[in-house]
Amino acid sequence: MQRLDLLTATRIASHAIGHARETGFKPLAVAVLDAAGHPLAVLRDEHASFLRPQIATGKARGCLGMGFGGRELARRAQVMPAFFDAINSLTGGEVIPVAGGVLIRNAEGWILGAIGISGDTSDNDERCALRAIDQAGLVADHGDQPAG
Amino acid sequence: MQRLDLLTATRIASHAIGHARETGFKPLAVAVLDAAGHPLAVLRDEHASFLRPQIATGKARGCLGMGFGGRELARRAQVMPAFFDAINSLTGGEVIPVAGGVLIRNAEGWILGAIGISGDTSDNDERCALRAIDQAGLVADHGDQPAG
């Protein structure tokens, strides 16, 4: 795949929400964005609270805007809090540096987009993201390895 | 139905985009919001331009925020331009007064949510909205009859 399309994005988002339901996680919102940071599918479980879609979108958009998965963003925010504070004032909060934002890559390693999830703990949000990307035959990059 | 759920919202949004594709309309973005104005499903055809999801959301949110379909909002904006300018400065553009925003009601007439569509002409955007609501067994209120 060279470019995320709406059908794939909707499947990924639906799968993540479905997985949370089956597992007994809290209700989620999920945002799947294209490589440029523009939304393809933003879904909210009708029982999820109402800021969740915005937070999910921010998690995904921050990964794409900076080029790292959410765990790497979190690591950097801990080391450089003033930098991340400044970025968020600058961009109106576009970089949410926690787990649950995951880059979506194809088999060749190119970034196709990102998913952001909010609703349960960051770790559980991320679990749903990884599973949904995997199930679509794509490659998840959540920033587990410190970026070079 | 007493309350829109994610599944219904996703079906409505997908149906509207599919109908545009079959008909040869331009690529659309569609937002389906619950009665409180919060998103359940926002989908963007991967060929739609990137401001469309925001505009679609604004069309739907304006209908819910004011309690009228998009045609009635358009009618009022023409008669009272200073009022709508002021509302938009006040709310950061939450009321987009054109066709393509449609209230979703149940058989008893209660508002369950709204759909907003952007991408083709306002009239064609609205056609897709009406058809998708109808196909879900719900009642569309696009503001065709001037509200009392």
Add this chain to the structure above:
Amino acid sequence: MQRLDLLTATRIASHAIGHARETGFKPLAVAVLDAAGHPLAVLRDEHASFLRPQIATGKARGCLGMGFGGRELARRAQVMPAFFDAINSLTGGEVIPVAGGVLIRNAEGWILGAIGISGDTSDNDERCALRAIDQAGLVADHGDQPAG
């Protein structure tokens, strides 16, 4: 060409500013954005006033966000002023509906990005845009023909 690169974008922007200087137009700012609306090259003649880069970026970004050249946006804004007022409140002024914003297409008609120019009259801004795109072997779409 399938995707604008920095080198091409810088050449287009430099050419537009050079053309204004040779012709005796007022000093310009020029923004060249990729298809997703993100900047590749934003240049300001040192004699151009300081809001010009922001306006140039807005002209280009509005074309991409809505999918039309600046002349078509201007035509629509005249017919639907309330819609464009609302969009600008919503997006923080991302749609500047005047000539001087031009879509950049390749020979197959795909949108590669857009250029926005500000500094002289809108017509002269646009002249520089058209010439710079043409000189790069790409196709300008300034919205001269009303969009369907």
Add this chain to the structure above:
Amino acid sequence: MQRLDLLTATRIASHAIGHARETGFKPLAVAVLDAAGHPLAVLRDEHASFLRPQIATGKARGCLGMGFGGRELARRAQVMPAFFDAINSLTGGEVIPVAGGVLIRNAEGWILGAIGISGDTSDNDERCALRAIDQAGLVADHGDQPAG
């Protein structure tokens, strides 16, 4: 030189991006601003992530707005975090206090402008800035000596 012009600014920005490419650094965005903080040249490598131009501009603008190079800003932000938080709320994130923002001075020591770079580590961003300023025959002030 008494005043940065567009040609010099474009050369500095292009040189910095070229140096990153040759060295194998990550793709960069570079902003060169005049002494008043207004952009002359903002360039983004087509492979750099999309928040980079905004961050690069913020790094340069913070140096000019406060009168120190990025390292001195970083030093102060560590000592006075509440002050920098307040500045960023006040100014919408105009002060990004990390390495990679560098004042550009002439031989007499007058500030002509600043460069901001984002894309690789702050240290590597700064290396590209120093080299590009040097190559233009101008004097870099990255705030390495604590300001008085």
